Amino acid sequence: MADTVNFPLEWLEERSGLVGGIRYFLFRKVPGDTNWMQTLGSATLTAFLVQAITGVILAMYYQPTPDGAYASIVNITDHVTLGWLVRGMHRWGASVFIILMFLHMGRVFLFGAYKYPRELNWIIGVLLLTMGMAEGFTGYLLPWDQTAYWATVVGINLNGTAPILGPWLAQFLRGGQEIGAETLTRFYSLHMLVVPGGIMALIGLHLYLVIRLGVTSPPWSREAAGMERVDEPSPARRGLTRPAARGTGGSD
Secondary structure: HHHHHHHHHHHHHHHHHHHHHHHHHHHHHOOOOOHHHHHHHHHHHHHHHHHHHHHHHOOOOOOOOOOOOHHHHHHHHOOOHHHHHHHHHHHHHHHHHHHHHHHHHEEEEEEEOOOOOOOOHHHHHHHHHHHHHHHHHHHHHOOOHHHOOOOOOHHHHHOOOOOHHHHHHHHHHOOOOOOOOOHHHHHHHHHHHHHHHHHHHHHHHHHHHHHOOOOOOOOOOOOOOOOOOOOOHHHHHHHHOOOOOOOOOOOO
16 A cells, blocks of 8 residues: 555656655754744745635636626626635735735844845845735726726826836836726736736745745844854855854854
8 A cells, every 4th residue: 555655656756856845845944943923924825826726716707808897707706606705715815915925024024034145035025025016906907897997097197107117107008098998908918827927936936045045043043044053153154055153253
């Protein structure tokens, strides 16, 4: 029985190395003084996965046309089995996703986890926050009701006030001089394809850097952030290859 269960795993590991990579990701060492505040990143990732799954389900019934958009939303809410639940999870989950990203970045800032050698991961996090807000903005028009229409008018006009690129950006988002069928099509493609693709790519890079650089300890920790303690300071700059514990001698 054990051989039967292990055979496909061994077959996959021999040809891809995925099993070992997943094992390393799940069972890697983390600082012993981590706390619940450091689960905000995982909570944000979970919220994104919920948005992705519910979004795919909604896309199966949604019609991105001025005549069919609102009617398809009504159909999802009133007639599709558990459609009201899926739409509610997607609608309110968007706010939860943004809030968790703000909380996660606040924790990173307060813990000093944006400092060397994690500056690149902080930049990626800022890009993720920007793209997450763009995802929410592009999805707001899709119900094609009065609230969605006029909120999009305000949002596009605000983007149009940006220097240099503002008028071009407003023209691109509208797809013309007025909000209409072209606008809905563009927002739907951005919401379903372009922005989610960028978010998934950045999340993959973000997780890779988290695994490579380790988890940051709280500021009050006696251990070096995410690394093992060493007895003597390194003459080189402290970082990934040979970090030194906080409070030891030496200078960067």
